[in-house]
Amino acid sequence: MKVVEIEPKNEVLKNYVSKYQYFDVDGPLLVKAIPTGTLECFVIIGGSFEIFDPEKATFFASEHIGVFPMGSQVSAYFIPKNVKCFNIKLKAQSLSLPKFKGVISDWKSFSVESFLGAAGMEKIRTFDYSDEENFADTIDEILLENNDFNAVDTRLEAVLNSMVAESTSNMKVDQIAENNHMTIKSLERLTKKVFGMPPKKLMGILRFGESAKYLKNTEGYKFIDALQFGYYDQSHFIRECKKITKMSPKEFLSKLNLDTNDLVLDGGLDEN
Structure with missing residues (x-):
């Protein structure tokens, strides 16, 4: 392989x-x-x-x-x-x-x-x-x-940059909307249209992606290290990991056998 x-x-x-x-x-x-x-x-x-x-x-x-x-x-x-x-x-x-x-x-x-x-x-x-x-x-x-990278939707890009930047903090959705001169409803409509999910769920997935990448690439990591990505405490990270991966953090990280932070080698489909 x-x-x-x-x-x-x-x-x-x-x-x-x-x-x-x-x-x-x-x-x-x-x-x-x-x-x-x-x-x-x-x-x-x-x-x-x-x-x-x-x-x-x-x-x-x-x-x-x-x-x-x-x-x-x-x-x-x-x-x-x-x-x-x-x-x-x-x-x-x-x-x-x-x-x-x-x-x-x-x-x-x-x-x-x-x-x-x-x-x-x-x-x-x-x-x-x-x-x-x-x-x-x-x-x-x-x-x-x-590709013409000067032809991006600058308004959408600004909102996405803001959401990605704040996904690893404790900033609330209403604050992100306010910072981008939008109503909460407008932000929700935008993320559902572009991503197919509400902003809170999107930011949770982005946050988990960053924490998984860090833990995968850090020797001697501890789950408490995930707090730097905006989790309130260790149990918060554990709950989110189980919610997203259908696995405990220990099981999830043990199955990251490839040099990536999102592909798991597994033997069954029952967890889907």
Whole structure:
């Protein structure tokens, strides 16, 4: 199993992209994705994987390209054999880009090629991912060539920046609305339209994502360390972890066997 995870180098892209990822994974394997406030944009380079549909209680084959929306529920994926996959982990602020307008409500129709370009898709499929030195430069160039980052919805971006910045504090939703010259109702309508969830839930997921990343990358961590991300006390963090992941913090962190903070290797679907 090989996982390469690299941050963008370009300063503009850092506002919208969290990580570039390359996976070379052998199955059979069940992987669960924990909601951490990111939008995933993927290109399958070889092999395939399946996505669990909780309503039908069955798996269905993924497309070769697509996005996974910024949801609030654990998602499950089954890798039957070998799969090679490239993924861009996008920040919440990416939803202020014109090409991502309405993507949460209509994510199955999103045009990955419009975001990466036909030539960019070909580069991604043929890139030597062992060349980690040039990984970020190559993908940075693809995104900059195919997107106008000066055409963002500046009003929406300002609100998203505010919510992300305050997600790890104890600031209330009404304060965030006031700081952005909005009513609470207007802020709620905005986040439900853009993210499909109310602001309080969105901020809880963003906060958990930051705390999970810190704990995953900190040797000798303690759960009380999560208080720096806005939790009132240790029991508050434990409750939120169970609510979001359906696991205790100890179980969740023990299953983060990949070099990521949101993918869990698991053997069953009963927790969904």
